[in-house]
Amino acid sequence: MKLELKKICKSFGPVEVLHNVDFHVNDNEVHALIGENGAGKSTLVKILTGIETCNSGKILIDGIEHKFNNVLDSEAIGIAIVNQELNLFTDMTVLENLFICKESSKLGIINKKAQIEIANRTLKRLGIKVDLNQPVSDLSIGMQQMLEISKSLILDAKLIVLDEPTSALTNIEIGNLFRVLNLLKKDGKSIIYISHRLNEIFELCDTITILRDGNFVLRDRVKNMSFDDVVKNMVGYDLGNLYPPKPDVKIGNVLLEARNLSKENQFKDVSFKVHEGEIIGFAGLMGFGRTEIMNVLFGVENRDAGEILFKDKLVKLSNVQHAKKLGIGYVTENRKEEGLFLDSNIKQNILYNNLDKVCKQFIINKNLLENLTNEFTQLVNLKFRDLDQLISELSGGNQQKVVLAKWLATNPTVLILDEPTRGIDVNSKKQIYELIFKLKEMNLGVILVSSELVELLGVADKIYVMCEGQIKAEIENKDVSDELIMKYMMGGN
């Protein structure tokens, strides 16, 4: 299938996320679609599969223009997508999953024999051995992925989109996936391959398209490009004035130290230190153990091995109450799900995190609460109508400031910030950076987890680069290039 997306524009509200993007995919090729988080890859794919519609631009398939209003439209043309979060029914069997909504049936009664025949033929072609009557929950993630691909073949898809297919796979499973994808290419299918792992792209793909900030950057044969070329074109930003000048604060004693933390299938041998007045950054891709480490530091999850020291004393940190008592604060990655009570007001959100501070003999003291809320909403520069305003009425940036305020109100000595600027506007971003520097001046230790390299380079004193659950490098943030860090992140050396 020859696919041409021409001059695609897409806005969400007033924000344009794709600007005149061109994207061409040919027959018999594996085409890599590359870009940083927020570059517009997933929006482009959503438009291609009919989940979103574009504001302007054309979708041409084999030269004919098409319009997709939903997934069924694109499926009918032969486009299938295998999402990062697999779309399977885990309580149902392999066979039932393969044929859901495309059952071989007569008068509503399923013809199991026919289905088994088709399934066996498809699976045999791909060289996959699996018990058709097994529930999907018993299969490995790699096998579930194979099932998704098989599903698209039963649908007779001609173009298959794979979004971060290897993020949860073992090396052997990745090898198997590549074998199957090469087989499909030989059968004349087109494959769009989205991945953050650049080495995979050099191993598997024929052609590459790079997006940056919603713009088309380049399209070329993979063999014409080097690792460094790809990285340079992906990053390509300038630091600008988004980052205020770093305050000159003397770094003090060790506040929190982790020694050889390990947790099965999540991270291994992770060691680091945070000092007074220091901002340490964690770079790495999502799902590579960063958030999992923070969960352990805050006592949300247990570790399998390793020690944690707080002010040079061994601490157990087996629950959140303990972590809070020590003076650790944790601004989580998903403010809407984990950080806030959206249907409560600003005061209540501050209250739930600081009950002990504003309660006297089990009764909430209104004045104390009012004062506390005023003090910390001012510190974070919150824009609001009044303190009884519901969180859901605030913008993303202001919501994030409420999360910061509720943690700062607990007087932490160490503050963990997991993706504190995700999905918020540039202005709020800048204010949050200013706030982080203010915390540095107040001698707090700050742990900043971010997928945005530029942010870490602009804010952190030291950067720990993670890849596949391990710390690959520990770098002082002085004269360090983003390309170097990116290389470590992608598993290079």
Add this chain to the structure above:
Amino acid sequence: MNKMKLDIKKEDIPSIVLNYFKRNIPLIGLIVIVIMLMILSPSFLTKYNIISVLRQGSINGLLAFGVTIVIISGGIDLSVGSTLAFTGMIFAKAIVDGIPAPIAFVIALIAGAIIGAINGVLISRGKLQPFIATLGSMMVFRGLTLYISNGVPVSRLGDTGFAAWIGRGYFLGIPIPAIMLIIITIAFAFFLSKTVFGKRIYAIGGNAKGAKLSGINVKRNIVYIYMISGLLAAFAAVILVSRLDSAVPTAGISYELNAIAAAVIGGTSLTGGKGKASGTLIGILIIAVIINGLNLLGTSAYLQQIITGLIIIFAVIADRKK
């Protein structure tokens, strides 16, 4: 697959047996209860008594199958007890008004399906949580039943013909309600495992977003699912009215909970996506056998609730452990 079976080593056999036990805890529970009652009461295993168990189980059984598919789809139906009272009242009133019993039967079924459709639309289009929607309709239809009957039972529907046969008749010496239970069980086993609609119920309950992305019309299917539940409640109503020769406006109070209990004991998961017709049948039988057994042993009727309650808790814990 055959090869895999040959590869099983000897030491695996205990674990296979153990696995079989783990997967079939409700069935094994039923067998244990039956054996205990056989030992404790000589009259338990008589033909008369077994038939009586099936007849007792039939009303709860019909409700339970409807509730089972609702729960598999990720919902809950609290309204079946009230639907039973309301449609039973309609059935009885129609007969008293001179409408032939088979036609009254069809009218009652249609009324049941309409109540189900209302529930389904409130949930799928009105975006109400199933608990709320069916709690509301439970109260509304209980009230309506009391209102149209003035709180007075409608009795004496006749000792011959359809109105008597469906609840009190026999075929080959087996009561018609028991036969209905068997037919409905077989029909549901087939429906859930062999039909496209059946599979979609599992898909919707297992992963509603995924079901939608697979192209399943989730909203429409939810309406159908609640309609089936309402229809079965009406069917149960007709059997009950016929058996008692009377429609009582307070009939079916807390029946919805017994139906949910049967489904849950049989392994249906309240989170949706899991459940089987055979499991629900076992749940129905466990409840019916316990009621019957405690009657035979002459123990207090109150004990029955305690035991059913404990079994529900145990069944769910055991289900989670496997």
